[in-house]
Amino acid sequence: MSPISIDAVRARAEADARTYGYYLTPDPELLQAFLEGLKVNEERYGYPSCPCRLASGRFDFDRDIICPCDYRDPDVQEYGACYCRLYVTKEVYKSKELPTVPERRPMEKQALSYGTAAQAEKKPEEAAPAAMPKEEAKVVLPKLKPKLWYCKQCGYVIFRDEPPYVCPICKAKRELFAEIKTRIDFLG
Amino acid sequence: MSPISIDAVRARAEADARTYGYYLTPDPELLQAFLEGLKVNEERYGYPSCPCRLASGRFDFDRDIICPCDYRDPDVQEYGACYCRLYVTKEVYKSKELPTVPERRPMEKQALSYGTAAQAEKKPEEAAPAAMPKEEAKVVLPKLKPKLWYCKQCGYVIFRDEPPYVCPICKAKRELFAEIKTRIDFLG
C-alpha cells in the first residue's frame, strides 16, 4: 500500500462529519492520534479500520469496524459520540465533555478478531506444531455473504452481509430492513 | 409493541435533522406535542406515522406518511418547513415564524385513509350488517408493489412502489427516476 497523507485522512473525516452534521473530537491531541491511527491501519490493511479496535486483517470480516464504522450512527444518536469519540454532536463538541460510550460490536466478532490476530502474531512453526492437528490451531472466520437489503420505510437499497443499525437516509431501525429476493416466473 | 421513550423519539428526529441540515421546530411546546404524537403512533401501529395525518394502520399504505414523510424534502425546499413544521430550515428556525405549508399528499391517498379509519372505528356488526353485502361495506386499499428505481442523474437506487419526490443524494426531481428492469438473455 502506498503511503497516505494525514491531510487526506483528515479531509475524508471532515467530509464525513459535514455530511452527517457531526463534529470531529474537540480534543486536538486526541484528534491527531486518531488520524495517525487511521493512516497506519490504512497502510497496513488497505482500509482505515478503527484505531480503537483490533482488526483481523480480512476485509469482509473487518468491514463493520472500518471508519466510519457500523456502530457510529446509533452511538452518536444515543450517546452524542461514537465509541472512539472521533465523531461527536455539536453539543458534545461545544461542552468539550466526552461521554463514555460502551462497545456495541457483538462479542462474537470481537472474540474472532482476537483469535485471528493472536494466531497471525505466532511464528509459523508455533501456529501449527507437528503435534497439534492443524484444524484445532486455526481460528476460522465465518463466510459472510452479501445480500440485497432494502429499508421498508424509505426504500434505501444496500448490498451487505447484514442490514445497517440505522438507515442512513431516513434513520429507520435495523428491524425495518428486509431482503430483496429476486423471483423469476416461467410462463407456459 | 413495547413502549418507546420520548428520548429515543427525540434522538432519532435530531439525527435526521442533522443529516439533512434541518432544524427541529423552534416552538418547544409544539416540539413536545409532536414527539408525543410520534411515540403514540409508533406504539399503536409499530411505526411513527405523521401525527398531523390520519393513518390507515396498514404499513405499505401509510409508508409515505411515516416520519420523515415522503413530502418533507420537497416541502422544506419550497416552503422552508414540512407540512407539520417539525422540520424547518435554519432561516425559519431563527425567525421563529412558522410558514403555512399546504398538504402535498395526493387526495386519493387521503380519502382511502379516511375510509379505512372510519371503517375500523365501526363496531363489527355495524361494519358488515346482515342486510348489506360485505363487499360494499369494505374500503379496499390498492396493492402496492415495490419496484427497483434509479436516479438517472446520480445513480441512486431505491426499492419502493413509487420513486421519491426528490433524490436524497443529488436532489434530482421525481421525473428523473426510472425503473431498473432485469433482462435475462438465453444463449444457444
Add this chain to the structure above:
Amino acid sequence: MSPISIDAVRARAEADARTYGYYLTPDPELLQAFLEGLKVNEERYGYPSCPCRLASGRFDFDRDIICPCDYRDPDVQEYGACYCRLYVTKEVYKSKELPTVPERRPMEKQALSYGTAAQAEKKPEEAAPAAMPKEEAKVVLPKLKPKLWYCKQCGYVIFRDEPPYVCPICKAKRELFAEIKTRIDFLG
C-alpha cells in the same frame, strides 16, 4: 422545456448544500450568474448541466457534469470548493477567498463534448456535405451502459456507467466499488 424559476434553482442548490454541510459561494454576483447559467442549461437541455463546462446535449454523456457534478465531492474534500466554486466549505465561505480548483473531468470526455458541440453548431448541409461520407463527419459518443455497483465498505448501491469518485454515504474511494453480478443457479 417549460421555463424554470431562479427561485426553484436556488432552492435546490440550497437543499443540496444543506445535506452535505456545504455553503453556496460567498460572492453574491457569482452566485446569481451561476444560478442563471443553471436555469439556462436546464431550459435548453432539460437538465442543469454545469455552467462552467461545455455540454454535449446528450443526457447520458453529460450525466457526470449535471450539477451537482460527479467531481464536486472529491473537489470540495481536496480544495474546499468545487471546480465552479458554487459549493464551498464553511471555512472557504467565511474567508471569502475562493481557491483555484483544477478540472478533474477526464480529457477524453471534454474532447468528445467539444467535438459534438462544434458539430451541432454547423448548419445541416455543412455537417454532412454530399462530398463527405456521413461517418467521417460524425463525432460518435460512446455507448454508456449502466451497471449495478456497490460500495464494499458500507454497501451503498448505485446504478451508473461508472462508480462515483467518493461514496456519498461513507466517503470510501472509487476503488472500493465493485460490480454486483446476478447469478442464477439452475437446479436439476
